[in-house]
Amino acid sequence: MHKALYRVYRPLKFEDVIGQEHITKTIKNQIDNNSIAHAYLFSGTRGTGKTSTAKIFARAVNCINPEDHEPCNECEICKGILNDSIMDVIEIDAASNNGVDDIRELRENVKYPPTKGKYKVYIIDEVHMLSQGAFNALLKTLEEPPYYIIFILATTEAHKIPATILSRCQKYDFKRVKVDDIVTRMKKICDDLDIQVEEKALNLIARNAGGALRDALSILDQCVSYSEDEIKYSDVVNLLGTVNIDFLFDMSKYIIEEDTKQALELLNELIICGKDIKHFLTDLIDHFRNLMVCKVSHELYEIINLPVETIDLLKNQADGIDLNSIIEIINLLSETQNNIKYSSNPRISLEITIMKLSQPVLKLDDDSIINRIQNIENVIKNGVSISRNDNNIENKNNISRNRSIKNEPQVQKTKKPKNPDVLEIENSWMQILEYMKNDKQMSIQAMLKEINDFEMENNTLIMLVDDNFKFIKDRLNRDEEKSYIKSVINNITGQNINIKIELKSNMVNNSTNDQEDEGIKILENVFPKEMIQVKDSIKET
Structure with missing residues (x-):
């Protein structure tokens, strides 16, 4: 009978556990120092090695001939545990044994010492599935266990475990395994199996595994059955129902270049090939996320x-689009992804979205209209000659209107002198960002790069964010982030100020009507008055 790859290549020693060195090193040190705890909680996403590590730990503490605190897997006890012939290691599936009676039975068995090993180890998998009554029954045993008992609780949802249980365990968080580590592991397995495989095929498998090594090995197992002697990138694409990277680059190119015809034709190819629309949407969102990064x-x-x-x-493609547009595209795609779950015809929903993305004129949200007005303003600044024929206005004889505003005088606005403290912060801004980069706070640093406008009110530095970056304002206004930014600014500038992050629109005082009048004047410089209407503060031409 065929044995799944993730079972054949299950880790047998701590050194075999991929991507969890921060945990295996700590456990080995505890074994070395004889400071083993009585209860552990292993939490993390599926397929990251929680149960495998628990079983290695159980053998390591009971092994007769350990090597560098690793189980030898050759002695009587190690082989007995591997073969399930020694009852000193008990594995319980809490998903199917989650009642009070099951835990009461466990409490009765705890009284009996191990038969051959030094410790009796209970591994409770998916422990969050226990009922409240079962947790209460387990609590007493966790409080005062016999010296020879070790509990290892494993879960994918640690937030569902009562605080009374958490406080009695040493908690270890298993990270998602990196793509490079998964690829390296799969390469070794393919070499062992004498199977040829394309590098980009392994990368595609690893990305689709979502950080779970077990999922990656399951996909690889399927690909081995499909391809026999050689695994190709195209085979993985067909098996997973995904689209290849070239397809994503082409689709994003047509969206960025506003080529609706090509984008819809490419989408039609996707449908004809039988690809999953929801999966494609996820891949496209990930692609634009990468462009944003x-x-x-x-x-x-x-x-x-x-x-x-x-x-x-990706870097080359990102040069052809601004950050604000990328964020707008991601938001619209994400909204479609949510709505498509309830759509009777996902294809039409996606086609409408593609058309909106590749034809900005179809987008009627405030941000899109503001962007279009900004484009008009840019045209005005650079100078333009406009010709217009229209039978519906005064000139009914198709007389061409030509307006040139290139040489119009510019109104000079008097700027208010800046606060000296603000000037000092502006002069130190690059040093502040560099400090955060060196301090490994790159996400905060990246968001602060979008801020270039400051005001000072009552010893409070107000950092102004464009309205399109409201998420930056919300994130940086959290207590932890705000406290960190404040400390860095004060340390570098020698000041003692508070900080506040605000949207630029919130700092405008009763000037909305003036701005609208100014916007109308700008449009009147480009279009005849008869073509301009004002409806609900949105200008339509």
Whole structure:
């Protein structure tokens, strides 16, 4: 009978556990110092090695001939535990044994010491599935267990475990396994099996595994059955129902270049090939997320889990679109992703979204209209000659109107002198950002790069954020982030000020009507008055 790859290659020693060195090192040190706790909580996403580590731990503390605090897997006790012939290690599935009676039975068995090993180890998998009564029954045993008992609780949802249980356990968080580590592991397995495999095929499998090594090995197992002697990138694409990276680059290119015809034709190819629309949406959102990261960070190879050559392509594509547009695209795609769950015809919903993305004129939200007005303003600043023929206005004889505003005099506005403290902060701003980068606070640093306007009120520095970046304002106004930013600014500038992050629109005092009048004047410089209507503060031409 065929044995699944994730079972064949299950880790047998701590050194075999991929991507969890922070945990295996701590446990080995505890064994070395004889400071083993009586209860552990292993939490983390599926397939990251929680149960495997628990079983290795159980063998290591009972092994007769340990090697560097690793189980030898050859002695009588190690083999007995591996073969389930020794009852000193008991594995319980809390999903199917979650009642009070099950835990009461466990409490009765705890009284009996181990038969052959030094410790009796209980591994309770998916412990969050226990009922409240079962947790209460377990609590007494966790409070005062016999010296020879070790409890290892494993869960994917630690937040569901009562605080009274958590406080009696040493908690270890298992990280998602990095794409590079998963690829390295799969390469070794393919070498063992004498199977040829394309590098980008392994990368695609690793990305789709979502940080779970077990999921990656399950996909690889399926690909081995499909491809026999050689695993190709195209085979993985077909098996997973995903789209290849070239498809994503083409679709994003057509969206950025506003080529609706090509974008819809490409989407039609996707449908004809039988690809899953929801999966495609997820991939497209991830692609634009990667473009966003390219715009705000230089540490790309740590944040984007893709090959170097793909990251270079992402950087080139990111140069052709501004950050605000990327965020707008991600928001619209995410909204479609949510709505498509309840749509009777997902294809039409996606086509409408693609058309909106590739034809900005179809988007009627405030941000889109503001962007279009800003584009008009840019045209005005650079100078333009406009010709217009229209039978519906005064000139009914198709007389061409030409307006040139290139040489119009510019109104000079008097600027209020800046507060000296603000000037000092502006002069030190690059030093402040560099400090945060060196302090490994790159996410905060990236968001602060979008801030370039400051005001001072009553010893409080007000950092102004464009309205399009409301998420930055909300994130930086959290207590932890705000306290960190304040301490860095005060340390570098020698000041003692408070900080506040605000949207620029919130700092405008009763000037909305004036701005609207000014906007109308700008439009009147471009279009005839008869073509301009004002409805609900939104200008339509």
